Amino acid sequence: MIQALKKEQYSALVVDDEQKICDLICLFLSATGRFKTLVAAQNAVQAIQKLQNQTFDIVIVDHKMPGKSGIDLIGTLSKTPKNRLMKYILISGCLTKEDVIVAMNEGGRHILVKPFSRTQLLNKIGEVLKDEIL
Structure with a gap:
């Protein structure tokens, strides 16, 4: 079994049209001490x-946003060479079966359903990064 190289510090981009959700996710991640x-x-x-001047280890994206959806954003980003190594988590309170299929085809293989707890979020991020971040 290949073990992933664990980094000391990660970087994350949180995309959600609700400022409170962005703030809460950033607070959860900051409290781990594992995000620089x-x-x-x-x-x-x-x-x-x-993303013009920076890359991230992980991007956490809400599905339903004004303009481009989270699935569309992941699709756009995952097709850009410099963003291919980034990991993506799609968060949503309402995904249809078709949404899940499209998300997976666009590179959003990891999904977290709202509402979620701090532990569920951190476990999902740990799974995606192949690291224990709790």
């Missing part, structure tokens, strides 16, 4: 702008 960089964006346009 936490950046929030309110929509896909802001997320793409923030």
Whole structure:
């Protein structure tokens, strides 16, 4: 079995049109002491702008946002060579079976259903990064 190399510090981009959700996720991640960089964006346009000069280990994206959806954003980002190594988690309170299929085809293989607890979020991130971050 190949064991993933565990990093001391990670970077994360949180994209959600609800500022409170962004703040809460960033608070949860900050409290672990394992994230050196936490950046929030309110929509896909802001997320793409923030990715112009920076890459992240993980991007946590809400599905339902004004303009481009989280699935569309993941699809756009995962097709860009410099973003291919980033990991993505799609969060949503309402995903249809078709949404899940499209998300997986676009590179959003990890999904977390709202509402979720701090532990569920951190466990999902740990699974995606192949690291225990709790």
